[in-house]
Amino acid sequence: MPRPSQRDRIVDAYVDHVVSEGPETVTLDAVAARAGVSKGGLLYHFGSKEALLAGMLERVRALTDADIATARAGAAAGTESVAHYYLRTSAADPERDSDVFRAMVAVLKVAATEEAAAATARASMSAWLEVLVEETGDELTADLIAALGDGIYLRAIAGERSTPLTRDWPATLARLGVPVPATAPVTAPSEQSR
Template structure:
Protein backbone atom coordinates (compact mmCIF):
# COMPACT_ATOMS: atom_id res chain seq x y z
CA UNK A 1 0.00 0.00 0.00
CA UNK A 2 1.32 3.44 -0.92
CA UNK A 3 1.97 5.88 1.89
CA UNK A 4 -0.65 8.56 2.34
CA UNK A 5 0.36 11.78 0.56
CA UNK A 6 1.24 14.77 2.69
CA UNK A 7 -1.29 17.58 2.99
CA UNK A 8 0.89 19.68 0.70
CA UNK A 9 1.04 16.91 -1.94
CA UNK A 10 -2.70 16.36 -1.65
CA UNK A 11 -3.33 20.07 -2.31
CA UNK A 12 -0.96 19.97 -5.27
CA UNK A 13 -2.77 16.86 -6.57
CA UNK A 14 -6.03 18.79 -6.32
CA UNK A 15 -4.58 21.79 -8.18
CA UNK A 16 -3.28 19.48 -10.90
CA UNK A 17 -6.66 17.75 -11.23
CA UNK A 18 -8.54 21.04 -11.46
CA UNK A 19 -6.16 22.37 -14.12
CA UNK A 20 -6.48 19.14 -16.15
CA UNK A 21 -10.22 18.64 -15.74
CA UNK A 22 -11.58 22.19 -15.60
CA UNK A 23 -8.82 24.41 -16.98
CA UNK A 24 -6.32 26.85 -15.56
CA UNK A 25 -8.85 29.59 -14.77
CA UNK A 26 -11.04 27.24 -12.73
CA UNK A 27 -8.16 26.27 -10.43
CA UNK A 28 -8.56 29.22 -8.07
CA UNK A 29 -7.39 29.20 -4.46
CA UNK A 30 -10.98 28.83 -3.32
CA UNK A 31 -11.63 25.92 -5.71
CA UNK A 32 -8.40 24.14 -4.74
CA UNK A 33 -9.06 24.58 -1.01
CA UNK A 34 -12.65 23.37 -1.32
CA UNK A 35 -11.78 20.36 -3.48
CA UNK A 36 -8.83 19.45 -1.23
CA UNK A 37 -10.99 19.75 1.88
CA UNK A 38 -8.78 22.36 3.52
CA UNK A 39 -9.25 25.98 4.51
CA UNK A 40 -8.01 28.68 2.20
CA UNK A 41 -5.58 29.63 4.98
CA UNK A 42 -4.26 26.07 5.06
CA UNK A 43 -3.68 26.21 1.32
CA UNK A 44 -1.99 29.61 1.59
CA UNK A 45 0.29 28.26 4.32
CA UNK A 46 1.77 25.76 1.84
CA UNK A 47 1.34 27.83 -1.34
CA UNK A 48 1.33 31.57 -0.55
CA UNK A 49 0.89 32.57 -4.22
CA UNK A 50 -0.54 31.17 -7.41
CA UNK A 51 3.00 31.00 -8.78
CA UNK A 52 3.98 28.83 -5.80
CA UNK A 53 1.39 26.28 -6.95
CA UNK A 54 2.66 26.51 -10.53
CA UNK A 55 6.28 26.20 -9.37
CA UNK A 56 5.44 23.12 -7.30
CA UNK A 57 3.73 21.52 -10.30
CA UNK A 58 6.75 22.31 -12.49
CA UNK A 59 9.00 20.77 -9.82
CA UNK A 60 6.78 17.68 -9.87
CA UNK A 61 7.14 17.50 -13.65
CA UNK A 62 10.91 17.68 -13.32
CA UNK A 63 10.96 14.84 -10.78
CA UNK A 64 8.66 12.69 -12.93
CA UNK A 65 10.84 13.43 -15.96
CA UNK A 66 13.91 12.29 -13.99
CA UNK A 67 12.15 8.98 -13.33
CA UNK A 68 11.11 8.65 -16.97
CA UNK A 69 14.64 9.33 -18.24
CA UNK A 70 16.00 6.71 -15.82
CA UNK A 71 13.47 4.18 -17.15
CA UNK A 72 14.23 5.21 -20.71
CA UNK A 73 17.99 4.79 -20.39
CA UNK A 74 17.68 1.42 -18.67
CA UNK A 75 14.91 -0.02 -20.88
CA UNK A 76 15.84 -3.52 -22.08
CA UNK A 77 14.72 -2.81 -25.65
CA UNK A 78 16.58 0.50 -25.77
CA UNK A 79 15.86 4.21 -25.71
CA UNK A 80 14.15 4.47 -29.10
CA UNK A 81 11.78 1.58 -28.41
CA UNK A 82 10.88 2.91 -24.95
CA UNK A 83 10.44 6.51 -26.08
CA UNK A 84 8.25 5.74 -29.08
CA UNK A 85 6.25 2.99 -27.42
CA UNK A 86 5.47 5.10 -24.33
CA UNK A 87 4.39 8.01 -26.55
CA UNK A 88 1.47 6.03 -27.94
CA UNK A 89 -1.84 6.87 -26.24
CA UNK A 90 -2.59 3.14 -26.12
CA UNK A 91 0.44 2.63 -23.87
CA UNK A 92 -0.33 5.47 -21.44
CA UNK A 93 -2.58 4.49 -18.53
CA UNK A 94 -5.44 6.91 -17.84
CA UNK A 95 -4.02 7.74 -14.41
CA UNK A 96 -0.35 8.03 -15.47
CA UNK A 97 1.26 10.66 -13.20
CA UNK A 98 3.68 11.94 -15.86
CA UNK A 99 0.97 12.28 -18.48
CA UNK A 100 -1.38 14.09 -16.07
CA UNK A 101 1.39 16.44 -15.00
CA UNK A 102 2.37 17.17 -18.62
CA UNK A 103 -1.27 17.95 -19.38
CA UNK A 104 -1.58 20.26 -16.38
CA UNK A 105 1.67 22.09 -17.11
CA UNK A 106 0.67 22.38 -20.80
CA UNK A 107 -2.65 23.93 -19.78
CA UNK A 108 -0.81 26.41 -17.58
CA UNK A 109 1.67 27.23 -20.34
CA UNK A 110 -1.05 27.74 -22.92
CA UNK A 111 -2.64 30.45 -20.80
CA UNK A 112 0.38 32.65 -21.44
CA UNK A 113 0.48 33.68 -17.78
CA UNK A 114 3.04 31.16 -16.54
CA UNK A 115 6.35 31.39 -18.41
CA UNK A 116 7.97 28.85 -16.08
CA UNK A 117 5.45 26.25 -17.28
CA UNK A 118 6.44 26.86 -20.90
CA UNK A 119 10.13 26.73 -19.97
CA UNK A 120 9.56 23.40 -18.20
CA UNK A 121 7.89 21.86 -21.25
CA UNK A 122 10.67 23.11 -23.51
CA UNK A 123 13.29 21.71 -21.13
CA UNK A 124 11.42 18.39 -20.99
CA UNK A 125 11.44 18.02 -24.76
CA UNK A 126 15.09 19.06 -24.95
CA UNK A 127 16.03 16.51 -22.33
CA UNK A 128 14.22 13.68 -24.06
CA UNK A 129 15.81 14.71 -27.34
CA UNK A 130 19.29 14.67 -25.75
CA UNK A 131 18.71 11.18 -24.35
CA UNK A 132 17.64 9.97 -27.79
CA UNK A 133 20.60 11.73 -29.43
CA UNK A 134 23.01 10.13 -26.95
CA UNK A 135 21.51 6.74 -27.81
CA UNK A 136 21.44 7.06 -31.61
CA UNK A 137 24.42 9.34 -32.18
CA UNK A 138 22.92 11.16 -35.17
CA UNK A 139 21.11 14.52 -34.79
CA UNK A 140 18.83 13.93 -37.79
CA UNK A 141 17.77 10.48 -36.59
CA UNK A 142 17.21 11.83 -33.07
CA UNK A 143 14.98 14.56 -34.52
CA UNK A 144 12.96 12.02 -36.54
CA UNK A 145 12.48 9.85 -33.44
CA UNK A 146 11.37 12.92 -31.45
CA UNK A 147 8.93 13.95 -34.18
CA UNK A 148 7.47 10.44 -34.37
CA UNK A 149 7.08 10.44 -30.59
CA UNK A 150 5.34 13.82 -30.64
CA UNK A 151 3.10 12.68 -33.49
CA UNK A 152 2.04 9.59 -31.59
CA UNK A 153 1.44 11.50 -28.36
CA UNK A 154 -0.72 14.12 -30.04
CA UNK A 155 -2.68 11.70 -32.23
CA UNK A 156 -6.16 11.41 -30.76
CA UNK A 157 -6.68 7.71 -31.30
CA UNK A 158 -4.58 4.74 -30.23
CA UNK A 159 -1.88 3.49 -32.58
CA UNK A 160 -3.55 0.21 -33.39
CA UNK A 161 -4.61 -1.42 -36.66
CA UNK A 162 -7.41 -3.10 -34.69
CA UNK A 163 -8.89 0.26 -33.62
CA UNK A 164 -8.09 2.16 -36.82
CA UNK A 165 -11.64 3.23 -37.62
CA UNK A 166 -10.74 2.67 -41.27
CA UNK A 167 -7.92 5.24 -41.09
CA UNK A 168 -5.10 3.97 -43.36
CA UNK A 169 -2.51 5.77 -41.18
CA UNK A 170 -3.07 2.99 -38.65
CA UNK A 171 -2.46 0.07 -41.01
CA UNK A 172 0.97 -0.64 -39.51
CA UNK A 173 1.80 -1.60 -35.97
CA UNK A 174 3.92 0.39 -33.57
CA UNK A 175 6.44 -2.46 -33.81
CA UNK A 176 6.73 -1.80 -37.55
CA UNK A 177 7.33 1.92 -36.93
CA UNK A 178 9.97 1.22 -34.29
CA UNK A 179 11.70 -1.23 -36.66
CA UNK A 180 11.91 1.50 -39.33
CA UNK A 181 13.34 3.95 -36.82
CA UNK A 182 15.88 1.38 -35.62
CA UNK A 183 17.06 0.92 -39.22
CA UNK A 184 17.85 4.66 -39.30
CA UNK A 185 20.19 4.39 -36.32
CA UNK A 186 23.79 4.33 -37.52
CA UNK A 187 25.83 1.25 -36.57
CA UNK A 188 28.52 2.05 -34.01
Protein backbone atom coordinates in the same frame (compact mmCIF):
# COMPACT_ATOMS: atom_id res chain seq x y z
CA MET B 1 2.59 2.74 -0.66
CA PRO B 2 2.70 5.73 1.72
CA ARG B 3 -0.10 8.26 1.65
CA PRO B 4 0.74 11.41 -0.28
CA SER B 5 1.68 14.41 1.83
CA GLN B 6 -0.73 17.32 2.08
CA ARG B 7 1.58 19.29 -0.23
CA ASP B 8 1.46 16.48 -2.83
CA ARG B 9 -2.34 16.24 -2.56
CA ILE B 10 -2.58 19.97 -3.22
CA VAL B 11 -0.35 19.74 -6.31
CA ASP B 12 -2.38 16.73 -7.49
CA ALA B 13 -5.57 18.73 -7.02
CA TYR B 14 -4.10 21.65 -8.96
CA VAL B 15 -3.10 19.33 -11.83
CA ASP B 16 -6.54 17.68 -11.81
CA HIS B 17 -8.28 21.06 -11.83
CA VAL B 18 -6.20 22.37 -14.74
CA VAL B 19 -6.73 19.17 -16.74
CA SER B 20 -10.48 18.93 -16.14
CA GLU B 21 -11.57 22.57 -15.80
CA GLY B 22 -8.81 24.56 -17.52
CA PRO B 23 -6.16 26.89 -16.13
CA GLU B 24 -8.34 29.98 -16.41
CA THR B 25 -10.70 28.64 -13.72
CA VAL B 26 -8.04 27.96 -11.08
CA THR B 27 -8.66 29.60 -7.73
CA LEU B 28 -7.03 28.78 -4.42
CA ASP B 29 -10.47 27.96 -3.02
CA ALA B 30 -11.21 25.50 -5.84
CA VAL B 31 -7.86 23.74 -5.45
CA ALA B 32 -8.21 23.56 -1.66
CA ALA B 33 -11.69 22.04 -1.99
CA ARG B 34 -10.48 19.51 -4.55
CA ALA B 35 -7.52 18.58 -2.32
CA GLY B 36 -9.77 18.24 0.74
CA VAL B 37 -7.83 20.85 2.72
CA SER B 38 -8.71 24.23 4.14
CA LYS B 39 -7.63 27.33 2.28
CA GLY B 40 -5.29 28.01 5.22
CA GLY B 41 -3.78 24.54 4.74
CA LEU B 42 -3.19 25.31 1.08
CA LEU B 43 -1.69 28.71 1.89
CA TYR B 44 0.68 27.09 4.40
CA HIS B 45 2.30 25.21 1.49
CA PHE B 46 1.59 27.60 -1.38
CA GLY B 47 1.16 31.28 -0.59
CA SER B 48 -0.22 32.18 -4.02
CA LYS B 49 -1.38 30.79 -7.36
CA GLU B 50 2.14 31.53 -8.66
CA ALA B 51 3.63 29.36 -5.89
CA LEU B 52 1.15 26.62 -6.74
CA LEU B 53 2.21 26.78 -10.39
CA ALA B 54 5.86 26.61 -9.31
CA GLY B 55 5.04 23.49 -7.25
CA MET B 56 3.48 21.84 -10.28
CA LEU B 57 6.45 22.72 -12.48
CA GLU B 58 8.82 21.30 -9.87
CA ARG B 59 6.75 18.09 -9.92
CA VAL B 60 6.94 17.92 -13.74
CA ARG B 61 10.72 18.24 -13.66
CA ALA B 62 10.99 15.46 -11.06
CA LEU B 63 8.59 13.20 -12.99
CA THR B 64 10.50 13.79 -16.22
CA ASP B 65 13.79 12.88 -14.53
CA ALA B 66 12.24 9.72 -13.06
CA ASP B 67 10.69 8.75 -16.40
CA ILE B 68 14.03 9.15 -18.18
CA ALA B 69 15.69 7.06 -15.46
CA THR B 70 13.11 4.30 -16.05
CA ALA B 71 13.77 4.40 -19.80
CA ARG B 72 17.53 4.22 -19.24
CA ALA B 73 17.13 1.31 -16.82
CA GLY B 74 15.16 -0.66 -19.41
CA ALA B 75 17.80 0.06 -22.03
CA ALA B 76 20.59 -0.95 -19.65
CA ALA B 77 18.78 -4.20 -18.89
CA GLY B 78 18.35 -4.86 -22.60
CA THR B 79 14.57 -5.11 -22.39
CA GLU B 80 13.62 -1.97 -24.29
CA SER B 81 15.49 0.84 -25.97
CA VAL B 82 14.94 4.41 -24.81
CA ALA B 83 13.38 5.15 -28.22
CA HIS B 84 10.96 2.25 -27.85
CA TYR B 85 10.02 3.36 -24.31
CA TYR B 86 9.53 6.95 -25.46
CA LEU B 87 7.19 6.00 -28.29
CA ARG B 88 5.30 3.31 -26.39
CA THR B 89 4.64 5.51 -23.39
CA SER B 90 3.56 8.38 -25.64
CA ALA B 91 0.44 6.43 -26.57
CA ALA B 92 -1.35 6.87 -23.27
CA ASP B 93 -5.01 6.30 -22.60
CA PRO B 94 -6.18 9.53 -20.94
CA GLU B 95 -8.71 7.61 -18.81
CA ARG B 96 -5.98 5.37 -17.31
CA ASP B 97 -3.09 7.78 -17.33
CA SER B 98 -0.02 8.21 -15.22
CA ASP B 99 1.11 11.10 -13.06
CA VAL B 100 3.56 12.06 -15.81
CA PHE B 101 0.84 12.20 -18.45
CA ARG B 102 -1.57 14.28 -16.34
CA ALA B 103 1.15 16.67 -15.23
CA MET B 104 2.35 17.22 -18.80
CA VAL B 105 -1.20 17.80 -20.03
CA ALA B 106 -1.62 20.40 -17.29
CA VAL B 107 1.69 22.07 -18.17
CA LEU B 108 0.77 22.21 -21.85
CA LYS B 109 -2.58 23.80 -21.00
CA VAL B 110 -0.93 26.41 -18.79
CA ALA B 111 1.94 27.02 -21.25
CA ALA B 112 -0.31 29.08 -23.50
CA THR B 113 -0.34 31.90 -20.93
CA GLU B 114 2.57 31.21 -18.56
CA GLU B 115 6.14 31.35 -19.87
CA ALA B 116 7.43 29.34 -16.89
CA ALA B 117 5.18 26.44 -17.92
CA ALA B 118 6.26 26.74 -21.56
CA ALA B 119 9.91 26.73 -20.46
CA THR B 120 9.32 23.62 -18.35
CA ALA B 121 7.67 21.85 -21.29
CA ARG B 122 10.61 22.79 -23.53
CA ALA B 123 13.10 21.60 -20.91
CA SER B 124 11.31 18.24 -20.67
CA MET B 125 11.38 17.85 -24.45
CA SER B 126 15.06 18.83 -24.55
CA ALA B 127 15.94 16.31 -21.84
CA TRP B 128 14.27 13.53 -23.81
CA LEU B 129 15.93 14.63 -27.04
CA GLU B 130 19.32 14.57 -25.35
CA VAL B 131 18.78 10.97 -24.19
CA LEU B 132 17.55 9.95 -27.63
CA VAL B 133 20.62 11.51 -29.28
CA GLU B 134 22.78 9.68 -26.77
CA GLU B 135 21.14 6.37 -27.69
CA THR B 136 20.95 6.75 -31.46
CA GLY B 137 24.17 8.66 -31.96
CA ASP B 138 22.39 10.76 -34.56
CA GLU B 139 20.68 14.08 -33.90
CA LEU B 140 18.29 13.85 -36.87
CA THR B 141 17.12 10.32 -36.00
CA ALA B 142 16.67 11.35 -32.38
CA ASP B 143 14.67 14.40 -33.41
CA LEU B 144 12.47 12.27 -35.70
CA ILE B 145 11.76 9.87 -32.81
CA ALA B 146 11.00 12.80 -30.48
CA ALA B 147 8.69 14.45 -33.02
CA LEU B 148 6.93 11.15 -33.70
CA GLY B 149 6.48 10.54 -29.96
CA ASP B 150 5.17 14.07 -29.48
CA GLY B 151 2.63 13.55 -32.26
CA ILE B 152 1.51 10.24 -30.75
CA TYR B 153 1.27 11.99 -27.37
CA LEU B 154 -0.95 14.74 -28.76
CA ARG B 155 -3.16 12.13 -30.42
CA ALA B 156 -3.49 10.36 -27.06
CA ILE B 157 -4.46 13.63 -25.38
CA ALA B 158 -7.16 14.03 -28.04
CA GLY B 159 -8.40 10.50 -27.32
CA GLU B 160 -7.03 8.61 -30.31
CA ARG B 161 -6.12 5.26 -28.82
CA SER B 162 -4.56 3.31 -31.68
CA THR B 163 -3.00 4.03 -35.04
CA PRO B 164 -0.78 2.02 -37.39
CA LEU B 165 2.16 3.63 -35.57
CA THR B 166 1.11 2.25 -32.19
CA ARG B 167 0.07 -1.25 -33.24
CA ASP B 168 3.59 -2.58 -33.83
CA TRP B 169 6.41 -0.69 -32.11
CA PRO B 170 9.23 -2.82 -33.58
CA ALA B 171 7.96 -2.12 -37.12
CA THR B 172 7.63 1.60 -36.38
CA LEU B 173 11.16 1.77 -34.96
CA ALA B 174 12.55 -0.31 -37.84
CA ARG B 175 11.30 2.36 -40.26
CA LEU B 176 13.51 4.79 -38.36
CA GLY B 177 16.46 2.38 -38.36
CA VAL B 178 16.34 1.84 -34.58
CA PRO B 179 17.04 -1.72 -33.37
CA VAL B 180 14.53 -3.25 -30.96
CA PRO B 181 15.47 -5.89 -28.33
CA ALA B 182 13.69 -9.22 -28.79
CA THR B 183 12.08 -8.86 -25.35
CA ALA B 184 10.53 -5.44 -26.06
CA PRO B 185 6.72 -5.20 -26.01
CA VAL B 186 5.12 -5.16 -29.45
CA THR B 187 1.90 -3.36 -28.53
CA ALA B 188 0.32 -1.87 -25.43
CA PRO B 189 -0.56 1.73 -26.13
CA SER B 190 -2.50 2.23 -22.90
CA GLU B 191 -0.41 0.23 -20.42
CA GLN B 192 1.84 3.09 -19.40
CA SER B 193 2.06 6.71 -20.30
CA ARG B 194 4.80 9.26 -20.51
